[in-house]
Ligand code: NCD
């Protein structure tokens with residue numbers, strides 16, 4: 184364990200990675216990539232563009248646009264993901280694996296969230312692809328919510344686990360699966376009791392907030408994301424999962440930028456942007472849980488171990504030094520209100536030699 188706690192005011196960890204990130208495209212890329220590359224070494228890049236990134240060739244072109252948007256001198260790496268559709272051919276998995284730059288396939292139930300219209304209508308349509316992924320060891324990333332209109336939005340993750348995930352694990356017992364952005368005690372419990380091939384990512388918003396922060400005393404559109412914030416008992420279960428030291432739970436921000444005008448709307452978009460202060464937001468959670476010694480495993484070790492990638496060599500140092508997050512940030516040609524805007528965080532990243 185290389186975490187060092189100096190009178191609880193300095194914390195040095197292995198440089199972290201983000202295992203779930205939305206960078207978008209076009210003019211936004213320069214801002215999202217600069218933020219993502221500032222303190223992190225790598226990110227799993229979500230493919231829900233419009234149109235989505237469904238082939239290895241498209242992922243290769245998108246990757247080049249991302250690399251071009253990197254700040255000068257940055258060695259931050261985008262890890263690309265394919266968007267699964269009803270029509271993805273199993274041979275696409277062979278191409279993805281031999282590309283060397285694709286590290287996972289993302290399953291969106293059709294209609295579940297932002298740009299998911301081309302998602303899978305019935306997981307059975309993807310069985311041929313999943314069989315190939317199981318054989319080749321390519322992880323499946325799940326947006327774990329059912330989309331049936333008569334299922335209450337707060338129950339959609341739990342119902343997905345029961346109806347889709349449990350049978351999937353039985354059908355493909357060796358398939359590597361990440362249940363992304365878990366939001367419920369049921370999600371944490373299912374992953375904790377599964378095999379080593381089952382893991383989960385957890386976002387800062389689901390650790391710091393519950394549904395009261397979205398709905399009590401006025402509706403707060405900037406706290407609206409999918410899966411939706413749940414009640415505080417679930418928040419507590421997620422904090423315990425993240426800070427408990429299990430290698431099955433690791434960092435995935437689900438940082439998902441939308442312009443201010445698209446969030447503050449009669450039908451606002453889902454997604455919280457957190458890469459203006461991602462590692463600092465997690466440090467806040469781990470500090471409040473008296474578990475700062477567990478931050479490094481969650482942020483920097485468990486993700487690469489699950490994905491079969493090397494752990495980063497460079498370090499990142501944080502200092503206990505309160506700072507206020509900005510009220511707005513730039514997203515290409517638009518303004519955006521980031522997650523936890525104008526709030527104060529206790530931990531700040533120290534710039535300088537230790538950040539390598
Ligand atoms: C994401 C987005 O905006 O792309 N939104 C969100 O609320 N998390 C999509 C997703 O991951 O569901």
Ligand code: ZN
Pocket residue numbers: 203205229437439
């Ligand atoms: Zn996402």
